[in-house]
Structure formats: structure tokens, C-alpha cells
Amino acid sequence: MSEAVDEQISAGKQAKHKHWWTRNRKWMIMACVPHVVRGDRPRGFDCGIKLKIPPRATRLAVHRSIAPRRKTIDDHPYFVASTDHHGRLLLCASQGPEPEPPVLDAFYRGPLGVHHGFPMAYFICDTRTRRCTRLPDRRLPILHPGNVCLVGTASGGFIVTDLHPTPGDQQAILFMYNSASGVWKDRVVNYPPRDRPWGGNGVVVHQMMIWWVDLSYGLLADLAFDQLRRVVPGIHHDLRFIPLPDGCELPPGTADLDKCRCVGLRRDDLRYVQIHKRDGDPAVSMWTLDQLAGTWSFDCEASFKAIWNDEGYRATKLPPEVPTVALIHPEHPGEVAYFFLHSRVFGVDLRACSVLECEFFAMLNPPMRYHSSRFVRAWRLPVSNSASNNQKKGTYAPSERGIRAS
Incomplete structure (x- = not known):
């Protein structure tokens, strides 16, 4: 190989x-x-x-x-x-x-x-x-890899953070591993969802903040990394909860949300994409988060009928079927999202309802029927x-x- x-x-x-x-x-x-x-x-x-x-x-x-x-x-x-x-x-x-x-x-x-x-x-x-x-084992087992993230430090080291909610409790445990010390530390944090289990749909790290994602409910945000490095075990700490845009909340445990939703970065913007129905027809919408106010602003909505009629989509030879969500373009200046369909990945300018590019996506595992935002992410190359x-x-x-x- x-x-x-x-x-x-x-x-x-x-x-x-x-x-x-x-x-x-x-x-x-x-x-x-x-x-x-x-x-x-x-x-x-x-x-x-x-x-x-x-x-x-x-x-x-x-x-x-x-x-x-x-x-x-x-x-x-x-x-x-x-x-x-x-x-x-x-x-x-x-x-x-x-x-x-x-x-x-x-x-x-x-x-x-x-x-x-x-x-x-x-x-x-x-x-x-x-x-x-x-990494060394810690005092509690790993619950869900969708609650953990790796953050590099300016000194060349790294920090791993893992949120460990306790079902039915108003508190959670935040585990932190610092490469400088080589040990896990933990602290008690508030858990705003209270009795609601956390979906664990991934983590986004941006602007000195960690954002945990539940695609049925909202986001949990933590403080700056400098404070994480100076963590004192056992000190209570508040997490900030931001709900999804109005009308987007679903019951906990709703299946396959990673096929129709995702949260990701576009430059300095934290964005949310969702496939849904509009008057019975499939559509996809995008919102951008005001990170200080904790509110979402609506960006645009695209009808899949309009996307299927686009010359670029017809050139892909793909059928007029609703795809699954892959990711949000991390750099494109427009409102661009990517989707999976029949082992292809294609990018769409949602405001223009136009297909920008389409390629075969060689992801053998998991099988094609599972392809979704859960199994891909934008990775910045060193x-x-x-x-x-x-x-x-x-x-x-x-x-x-x-x-x-x-």
C-alpha cells in the first residue's frame, strides 16, 4: 500500500x-x-x-x-x-x-x-x-465519539476534550487530556438539556469555543481553550445552550438525522443545513449563527426541483432523487453545501440552485446506504x-x- x-x-x-x-x-x-x-x-x-x-x-x-x-x-x-x-x-x-x-x-x-x-x-x-x-484510559469509559474533539495548541501540543452527559442529571462531566501533563482531568459542568439525552452528532471547534452538536435539539458551547488548560478539577462550570432555528427541534433519538442535517463552519461562520419539505416538495435550507447573540439568521432555501432542473445537475447523469447531506463548504464565499447520491458527492450553490462540481466518492466503509454527514468532515491540511x-x-x-x- x-x-x-x-x-x-x-x-x-x-x-x-x-x-x-x-x-x-x-x-x-x-x-x-x-x-x-x-x-x-x-x-x-x-x-x-x-x-x-x-x-x-x-x-x-x-x-x-x-x-x-x-x-x-x-x-x-x-x-x-x-x-x-x-x-x-x-x-x-x-x-x-x-x-x-x-x-x-x-x-x-x-x-x-x-x-x-x-x-x-x-x-x-x-x-x-x-x-x-x-491515550491512557480514564476513570469512566468512552460513551460516544461524537462528543470528543482534538485541539492543537500554539506550543505544538494538543488537548482532547470529551463531554460525558449523565442521563437524567442536570450536570455532566467534561474530561480533558493535555499532552503537556499526559493525564486526564475532569470537571463538573452544568447540562442545560437536563433530562433530555444528548444526540452526540459531532463537535465543531472555532473562535476559541467548542460547540457540541445535537441535530435534533441544538448546540452546547464551552469557554476558551486558555481556560481549559488551567482547569481545576471539581470546579463547577457553565455550558451555554443554543437551540436550533425555530421549528427545527425534533424528539430525542430521531433516526437518520445525519442524512438530512449538518452543522459546520464556513470561514468564521457557524452554519446549519437541513433537508425538509416545503408545501410537500423537498427543499434544503441554510442558516448562520450569530455566535454572540445565540440566534440564527436564515440565509436561503433551495427547491430540489430547481436543482434537478439545473444544467449542471443534468450533466452529472444522476437521477432526480433527494440526496443525503455531506457537509458545508468550509471556504466558499457563497452558500454552498455538498450532498451524497449513488456514491457521488456534489456541491450546490443553494442561493443559485446550481451544481458546482460532482465527483465519485470512494468511501467503501460504511456501505453507500449509510453515507451521510456523520461519516465525512472537512479537514484542514497542515x-x-x-x-x-x-x-x-x-x-x-x-x-x-x-x-x-x-
């Missing part, structure tokens, strides 16, 4: 993807379920990354010693939210013995809902060194000084290892 891809990137390709690759930031679309490889590994190899020009899928690969268990839709290794700019990713994976006989890198299609009691663990996957480091030099020659090398996009 070749994890270092050397390929020249033409000026035409760079122009086509200018909104993904800006002067200061370069984005990839990361598939959240890694490829798991068996057999003897090269010396020093725990993980690697296969970069693809967006909107195609960039994939993380890890050795089976990191993620030994069989994959199912409710138990699989998972790349969680990360804003580390040093090439590190946070992976959650169930541990335990490898199944007999050894399994291929595929989803098991047997009965769902059975975890077999094996514990989960967090790993820091360094894509520059290709090594994975397991750019080294050597990469900046190579860009002047028309190439792109994001690390000293020489990994290049294709």
Missing part, C-alpha cells in the same frame, strides 16, 4: 479547486472510517493518509493492531473532530482480540446493536511520523515550509514526508 503519493498538480486543477485550496488554508474531505490493513507492517508504520483532491475522499489507513475488531455500523473505528494543524488526528477504536478467522476491511452485515463489551480507546494518529499513540516552496513549482506537498494530493 502506497501512502506517499507523488503527483504533479496542474495549474488547471488548482484553479478548479481554488475554493478548497486558498492562499493560507488547504482543505480535504476526510472519510471518518479509516481503512484497516492487516499483515506485517513496514517498520515505523502505524498509520498513513491517502490524499485526494476535493471533493474526492481523503482516507486514513491504520494497522489492524490499532483497530482489531470487526466493523459494524454501530461499532467501527472513527476519526473524530480535529482542529490540530500539526498533522495529528484523533481516532476512536474498539479494542479486544482480532476475530477468528481474520476479517477483511469491510462492514459486517449481521445483527446490529451488539458491541460485545469490548472497551474503546483513543489514539493520536500522527500523519507526519506515521505513528499512533494510545502546510510545511517545504510545501510552500513546492507550490511555487506547481506541486503540493503537505508534509516533510512528501505526501501529495492526486
